[in-house]
Amino acid sequence: MPQDTALLIIDMVNKMNFEGGENLFDNTLKITENLQNLKAEAKQLGAPVIYVNDNFGLWQDNVEELIEECKKGRGEPVIKKILPEDDDYFIIKPKHSGFYGTQLGILLKQLEVSNLIVTGIAGDICVLFTANDAYMREFSLWVPSDCVASETTDGNENALNIMKRSLFANISKQQHTTIQQAFDH
Numbered sequence: 001m002p003q004d005t006a007l008l009i010i011d012m013v014n015k016m017n018f019e020g021g022e023n024l025f026d027n028t029l030k031i032t033e034n035l036q037n038l039k040a041e042a043k044q045l046g047a048p049v050i051y052v053n054d055n056f057g058l059w060q061d062n063v064e065e066l067i068e069e070c071k072k073g074r075g076e077p078v079i080k081k082i083l084p085e086d087d088d089y090f091i092i093k094p095k096h097s098g099f100y101g102t103q104l105g106i107l108l109k110q111l112e113v114s115n116l117i118v119t120g121i122a123g124d125i126c127v128l129f130t131a132n133d134a135y136m137r138e139f140s141l142w143v144p145s146d147c148v149a150s151e152t153t154d155g156n157e158n159a160l161n162i163m164k165r166s167l168f169a170n171i172s173k174q175q176h177t178t179i180q181q182a183f184d185h
Contacts, residue, residue: 005179006113007042007049009035010098010120010127012082013066014054015073020151025074027149027156028121032081034146034174035119039082041179048111050089052098052120052130063090098130105137115140115183118169123148124159131163141169142182 016025094101116139118131127148143163150156163169
């Protein structure tokens with residue numbers, strides 16, 4: 001199972017210096033420990049961990065420079081808790097979906113992935129758009145509801161319900177589900 005499963009961590013390297021960023025920061029802090037636990041489980045099982053992150057207009061920076069720039073913002077405590085490790089993949093995206101204008105699809109094909117765990121922020125924008133594009137590419141989806149955050153609880157819940165209803169995503173919580181259980185059909 002883990003050999004065909006990958007964990008996507010979306011936009012967790014984030015300044016959060018924008019209107020609504022304070023709310024997003026507060027809600028993101030609530031999911032960070034669950035996401036750390038999920039990442040540890042994925043690594044223990046040998047599943048690849050792929051960070052998919054906005055470039056924040058830093059078109060000429062590399063990953064380390066992007067992380068350092070984002071640490072200068074409100075999101076620094078979150079970034080420190082969920083920093084990419086040397087063996088993690090890091091893809092920089094220009095728009096909302098992790099698939100749009102990136103090499104994510106090619107990487108997943110080379111890794112022979114058919115199951116995606118989609119996590120991160122914002123649940124009602126980038127997570128939703130990435131999950132939608134993954135569904136259209138016929139990936140099975142687990143979007144653990146306690147590993148996704150948005151600026152508002154209502155926006156997050158609405159997005160999770162759309163992913164469950166329209167994308168047939170499993171939205172069970174990380175705290176109650178193992179990676180193996182998430183994709184048992």
